[in-house]
Structure formats: C-alpha cells, structure tokens
Amino acid sequence: MTPQGTMPILAASDLRKSYGDFVALDGVSFQVRTGEFLSIIGPNGAGKTTLINVLTGLLRPNTGKVFFKDREITGIGPQRLAKLGIARSFQLVNIFPEFTVDEFLQVAIFSRQGKGTHFFTPRGRDHEVRNQAGDLARLFGLGEKRNIQAKNLPQGDKKLLDVASAFALQPEVILLDEPTSGVSTGDKNKVMEILLSASKKMGIQSIIQVEHDMDLVFSFSDRIIALHQGRILADSTPNEIKRNEEVVCTVLGQKECFQIFSDLFGKKGLADDGRNSQDR
Amino acid sequence: MAYVHMKNPKLWVFLAVTLFLLIMPRLGSQYLSYLLLTFLGYAVALLGVNLLFGIAGLLSFGHALFFALGAYTVAFLTTKFGVLHMEAILLIAIVAGVLLGAAIGAVCVRYIKIYFGLLTLAFGMLFYSFLLKFYYFTGGDEGMRVLRPYLLGMDLSAVPKMQFLLGKYYYYALAALAVASFAMWRIVSSPFGLCLMAIRDNPEKANYLGIDVRRYRWYAFIISGGYTAAGGVLLAPVLGQVDPTLTYWTHSGTLVFMILLGGFNTFFGPMLGAFLYIFLQDTVMSLIPYWRFVFGAMLAFIVIVAPGGVAGVIGSLWKKEAARDSARNNADPGSERSA
Numbered sequence: 001m002t003p004q005g006t007m008p009i010l011a012a013s014d015l016r017k018s019y020g021d022f023v024a025l026d027g028v029s030f031q032v033r034t035g036e037f038l039s040i041i042g043p044n045g046a047g048k049t050t051l052i053n054v055l056t057g058l059l060r061p062n063t064g065k066v067f068f069k070d071r072e073i074t075g076i077g078p079q080r081l082a083k084l085g086i087a088r089s090f091q092l093v094n095i096f097p098e099f100t101v102d103e104f105l106q107v108a109i110f111s112r113q114g115k116g117t118h119f120f121t122p123r124g125r126d127h128e129v130r131n132q133a134g135d136l137a138r139l140f141g142l143g144e145k146r147n148i149q150a151k152n153l154p155q156g157d158k159k160l161l162d163v164a165s166a167f168a169l170q171p172e173v174i175l176l177d178e179p180t181s182g183v184s185t186g187d188k189n190k191v192m193e194i195l196l197s198a199s200k201k202m203g204i205q206s207i208i209q210v211e212h213d214m215d216l217v218f219s220f221s222d223r224i225i226a227l228h229q230g231r232i233l234a235d236s237t238p239n240e241i242k243r244n245e246e247v248v249c250t251v252l253g254q255k256e257c258f259q260i261f262s263d264l265f266g267k268k269g270l271a272d273d274g275r276n277s278q279d280r
Numbered sequence: 281m282a283y284v285h286m287k288n289p290k291l292w293v294f295l296a297v298t299l300f301l302l303i304m305p306r307l308g309s310q311y312l313s314y315l316l317l318t319f320l321g322y323a324v325a326l327l328g329v330n331l332l333f334g335i336a337g338l339l340s341f342g343h344a345l346f347f348a349l350g351a352y353t354v355a356f357l358t359t360k361f362g363v364l365h366m367e368a369i370l371l372i373a374i375v376a377g378v379l380l381g382a383a384i385g386a387v388c389v390r391y392i393k394i395y396f397g398l399l400t401l402a403f404g405m406l407f408y409s410f411l412l413k414f415y416y417f418t419g420g421d422e423g424m425r426v427l428r429p430y431l432l433g434m435d436l437s438a439v440p441k442m443q444f445l446l447g448k449y450y451y452y453a454l455a456a457l458a459v460a461s462f463a464m465w466r467i468v469s470s471p472f473g474l475c476l477m478a479i480r481d482n483p484e485k486a487n488y489l490g491i492d493v494r495r496y497r498w499y500a501f502i503i504s505g506g507y508t509a510a511g512g513v514l515l516a517p518v519l520g521q522v523d524p525t526l527t528y529w530t531h532s533g534t535l536v537f538m539i540l541l542g543g544f545n546t547f548f549g550p551m552l553g554a555f556l557y558i559f560l561q562d563t564v565m566s567l568i569p570y571w572r573f574v575f576g577a578m579l580a581f582i583v584i585v586a587p588g589g590v591a592g593v594i595g596s597l598w599k600k601e602a603a604r605d606s607a608r609n610n611a612d613p614g615s616e617r618s619a
Binding site: 094124 | 470481
C-alpha cells in the first residue's frame with residue numbers, strides 16, 4: 001500500500017445494532033485513513049459481518065453514523081454506495097452463476113461507466129470495456145477462463161471473481177469479507193498479493209478486510225481491529241496488538257484472557273504463532 | 281470461417297423459417313396462413329413479455345392487459361376517431377403501452393416473485409372490469425368492431441377480406457415482426473440487457489455493483505408494455521372485433537404458456553412457443569372438446585420434464601451433436617500426427 005495518509009476516508013461513530021435481544025454491535029467507532037489496509041478480526045459472532053453490512057449500507061444501525069469522506073452514508077444502500085466509490089465482496093460466494101467471467105466483469109464495468117442504460121448499443125462492440133474486463137481477468141489469474149461460466153469455476157476462482165467484480169468498480173474503498181475463505185491454504189498468500197497489486201494498479205485508496213487467517217492478517221495489514229461481543233477490544237498496528245495481549249490479560253485475568261485470545265486466534269494463541277504456522 | 285458459418289445449424293434454421301414465413305401464404309391453405317397471421321401478433325407481444333420474464337426474471341400474469349390495450353386502441357382509433365393509418369395506430373398504441381406500463385410498472389416492480397405476479401394479475405383484471413362495465417364507452421362484453429386500417433397510406437377497403445389479410449396485411453405484420461425482433465435483439469445484446477440478466481440471476485450482487493435494480497426492472501416493464509401493445513395492434517385487424525376476454529387472466533396465462541412451451545431462456549423460444557401453441561390448439565380442438573385438459577397435461581409435462589421448453593430440448597440436442605462433432609474433429613488431427 002501507499003504510505004499512510006492522515007485523512008479519514010471512512011468513519012464509523014458509535015454504531016449499535018441488535019437483532020432482538022442479541023447485540024451484534026455495541027458502540028463501535030473507528031476511522032479508516034487513506035492508504036490504510038485494515039483487518040477486522042474476532043471470533044464467530046463478534047459482529048464482523050454485521051459491521052461490514054452496516055458500513056456498506058445494507059443494514060441500518062439502530063444508532064450511530066457512517067461517514068465516507070465528509071458525507072454521511074448511513075443506510076443509503078449498496079447501489080448508491082457503489083456509485084460513490086465503496087465496493088465489497090462477500091464471505092459466501094456471491095456471483096451470477098450463468099455469466100461467463102467476461103460477462104461478469106463487463107457488467108460491473110458497464111455499471112461503473114454509466115452505460116447500463118445504453119439500450120441499443122451491442123455490448124460486444126465496446127472494445128474499451130472488453131479490454132478492461134480482459135485486463136482485470138488476467139490480473140486476477142482468470143485470463144484463461146474468460147469464457148467459462150461462473151458456476152463451473154472452482155470455488156477459489158468464484159471467490160476471486162466476486163472480488164474482481166468489486167475491483168472493476170474502481171472504488172476508493174473496498175471491503176472484503178473473508179476474501180480467502182474457501183481458498184486452499186497454499187494459495188492464500190498468492191490471493192492476498194493479487195489483491196494488493198490489483199488495488200495498487202487500480203488506485204484503490206483503502207482496503208478493509210475481515211479475515212480469519214492470522215498469518216495473513218499480521219503479515220499484510222497496516223492496522224488491526226479486534227472485535228469481541230460487538231465491542232472493539234483492540235485497535236492498533238499488528239505489533240501493538242501482539243503486545244496488547246498482555247494488557248488485555250492483565251485487565252481481564254488469565255482465564256478469560258485465554259478464552260478471548262483462543263477465540264480470536266484459534267486454539268494456538270499468539271505466542272506460538274510462528275511454530276504452528278509451519279505445521280499447516 | 282465461411283465453412284464454419286455454412287455449418288452453423290442455427291443460421292440455416294433461421295433462413296428456413298424466414299423463407300417459410302415468406303412463402304407460406306402463397307403456397308399453403310388459407311386457413312393455415314390465417315393461423316400464421318395470428319402467430320405474428322403473438323410473436324411481437326411475446327418478445328416484450330419475455331424481456332420481462334426470460335431476461336429480467338419477472339413473471340407477469342397480467343400482460344394480456346397491454347395486449348388488449350393495443351387491440352382496443354385499433355378499435356377506438358378506427359371507429360371513433362377515424363384514424364386509419366396503421367403506422368399512426370401502432371405509434372399511438374406503443375405510446376399508450378409505454379405510458380400505462382410506466383404507471384403500472386412503477387407499482388409492480390416494488391415487489392418480486394409471486395407478489396409481482398399477483399399484482400400484475402390484479403391490474404389485468406381491473407382493466408377487464410373496466411372494459412366490461414363501461415359499456416357505453418367500450419361496448420361491454422360485446423366489444424368493439426375494428427375497421428380495416430390503411431397500410432403505408434394505402435386504402436385497401438376494396439380488397440376482399442381474406443385477400444387483404446393474407447396478402448398485404450400478412451407481409452405488413454411480418455415486416456413489423458422483423459423490425460420488432462431486430463430491436464429486441466439489440467436490447468437483449470446491449471449493456472442494458474446484460475444488467476437485466478445480472479438482476480435476474482442475483483439482484484443483491486447487482487445492487488452492490490451499482491445497478492439500480494428497481495429502476496432497471498421498471499425500464500424492462502415499460503419496454504414490454506410497448507411491445508405487448510404493438511402485438512395487440514397487429515392482431516386486432518385479424519380478429520375484426522375486440523372484446524374484454526383479450527385481457528382476461530386466462531389470456532395472460534396463455535402468453536405465459538406460450539413462453540414456457542417454446543422456452544424462456546432463448547431468444548426465439550417464445551416465438552416457437554406461440555407457433556406451436558396456435559397450431560396445437562387448432563389441432564387438438566378439432567380432435568377432442570377437452571382441449572384445455574390436454575393443454576394442462578402438456579404444461580405439467582413441460583415444467584417437469586423440459587423446463588427449458590421445446591427450444592431448450594433442441595438446444596441441448598444441438599450441444600450434444602456439436603460436442604460429438606468437436607470430439608471427432610479433435611480426434612482427426614491427432615490420428616494424422618501419429619500417422
């Protein structure tokens with residue numbers, strides 16, 4: 001990523017969201033700065049996906065506000081958000097099953113360029129869009145598969161296609177909900193590198209991702225937010241988060257601390273992170 | 281390249297069908313040609329209905345409304361307003377279909393699936409009641425007469441009826457179908473068409489790609505309204521008389537049946553469905569009085585066994601054949617190399 005700027009591009013203030021009695025977000029506030037790669041971590045049910053859904057306007061929070069640059073975008077909905085310059089990919093594969101890779105990327109580009117209401121121009125003759133779709137497919141390693149229907153792609157490629165279509169919108173901010181879930185462990189690093197080089201090429205300002213793989217989180221992020229039971233437990237750089245383990249443990253006591261961190265980082269905890277990663 | 285084109289079976293079928301439609305009234309019986317004339321009107325209407333169903337994924341059970349709107353427009357303009365030029369009638373009916381489509385569509389596209397279907401059904405039946413009850417205005421259940429329109433400015437009122445219908449009027453309607461098909465082909469192949477298909481397959485994802493799902497559905501509804509009205513216009517002079525059953529819900533069902541029979545996921549499928557429906561109905565009706573029973577069984581059979589309709593079955597047969605062909609072609613160069 002580019003060196004960190006200071007201007008906040010996306011800001012959340014005091015977001016609360018509950019489903020009946022269950023509180024998914026309990027006063028979440030943070031800012032994302034231009035040029036930042038932010039990872040959101042936390043155990044299942046910590047509110048990560050709810051947070052992404054609120055940030056992308058799919059869900060309206062009970063209270064609290066979301067700002068993009070200086071503009072309030074709380075609950076304005078995904079379509080208007082995409083037009084403003086915020087795109088997302090999904091935890092579960094979310095594709096147009098009948099579309100070929102080419103069509104999939106083209107429809108995103110047409111939408112971005114406002115060509116969706118061109119009623120009579122044959123889309124096949126739009127060489128600009130075709131070339132862009134081709135470049136994008138190659139960037140995501142789908143160059144050889146451009147004529148394959150999305151439903152016939154392997155799981156990892158479906159995921160990449162979903163992400164690639166979000167990139168096709170050339171957003172300023174991109175939110176990725178577990179971009180490497182369903183990707184084989186050996187390919188996860190490759191996927192992350194593709195994402196980073198693609199965002200550099202396409203001028204994407206900030207990336208926010210939800211990710212479970214702690215190796216990826218700690219080696220790629222500029223900043224990490226740890227969510228626990230709808231609250232921000234920690235918000236800092238990877239190094240400080242590691243140090244923070246002790247702080248949290250001191251405050252909460254050893255037993256509960258162990259519980260939280262084993263929820264967060266899997267059974268292994270942070271201290272033996274390096275050793276265990278080689279086993280995989 | 282030329283060889284590939286020569287082998288393209290779709291092109292041959294297209295040419296054969298075009299030729300058939302062109303020469304049929306000259307060769308076949310008057311009766312069969314008359315059925316073909318009915319087909320032409322329905323074919324234009326189904327292009328519109330299927331933009332909504334096959335491309336945008338919205339199944340309307342009330343599109344007979346627009347069909348009747350077109351047909352009644354011809355009756356009104358020719359008998360009450362003395363507008364006899366077919367081009368003017370078509371234009372006015374399309375504008376009426378577009379305007380009514382915009383109004384009804386604005387309400388209907390707020391809902392999807394069964395709610396959309398039921399809402400369109402409700403509007404269709406509303407229009408039915410209107411035509412039935414405003415007797416003074418619409419002729420009630422007796423309907424209205426349709427006067428013979430001028431074609432391209434030609435007054436053909438002196439020509440005997442069948443000679444008019446199976447002569448100039450047939451080719452006029454055929455040309456209208458050609459123009460309508462070409463325009464719809466362009467719409468389906470446009471970025472707009474791709475966006476509609478994206479909405480059909482996954483509206484949530486389409487929304488996240490910045491596509492205004494509801495607005496695009498509305499556009500599709502409007503276009504389909506115009507097309508269906510145009511289809512009604514083309515059929516009216518063939519019927520000679522329009523009545524409220526044109527907008528009754530069973531007629532909307534007929535439009536859906538035709539599409540399912542032919543196949544909703546191919547461009548020419550609905551037209552094939554209209555053709556098969558009209559000729560099958562004629563045959564079955566002449567054989568047994570319980571033709572609705574036979575058609576009901578047929579519908580069940582299609583939905584269960586061949587959801588892609590007749591065009592879907594033909595398409596999959598073609599694919600198998602093509603796969604066999606390519607397997608043979610791939611085997612050939614290999615054997616040459618090894619030789």
